[in-house]
Amino acid sequence: MGSIIGRLGDFPQGSIKEVSIQGKPYAISNIDGLLFTIDGRCAHAGGILSNGHLVGKVVTCPKHGSEYDVTTGKNLKKPRIPFAKASDLRSYKVTIDGETVILEI
Numbered sequence: 100m101g102s103i104i105g106r107l108g109d110f111p112q113g114s115i116k117e118v119s120i121q122g123k124p125y126a127i128s129n130i131d132g133l134l135f136t137i138d139g140r141c142a143h144a145g146g147i148l149s150n151g152h153l154v155g156k157v158v159t160c161p162k163h164g165s166e167y168d169v170t171t172g173k174n175l176k177k178p179r180i181p182f183a184k185a186s187d188l189r190s191y192k193v194t195i196d197g198e199t200v201i202l203e204i
């Protein structure tokens with residue numbers, strides 16, 4: 100199913116923004132002009148990833164520092180909490196139709 104989530108200009112290069120579809124949050128990142136989508140909440144304790152720091156293709160969760168590759172959802176670094184587990188997030192396909200951005204979920 101494809102859902103229109105905005106226009107290309109809504110997702111500037113180097114940004115990470117949240118969109119919500121039917122109450123579920125997604126984090127959309129623009130890396131060098133390409134858009135990528137992963138789950139919007141950290142797998143550890145629900146940190147809002149669009150509030151995190153994006154450097155290159157890595158976002159750091161604002162809660163406890165888990166790091167994720169925004170192009171794949173892969174967890175790259177565990178939370179800064181003893182014994183906390185890390186897990187990967189799902190990634191989703193984004194398609195562009197003219198200026199329209201469509202998230203395939």
Ligand code: FES
Nearest residue numbers: 141144146160163
């Ligand atoms: S909620 Fe993201 S690292 Fe804890």
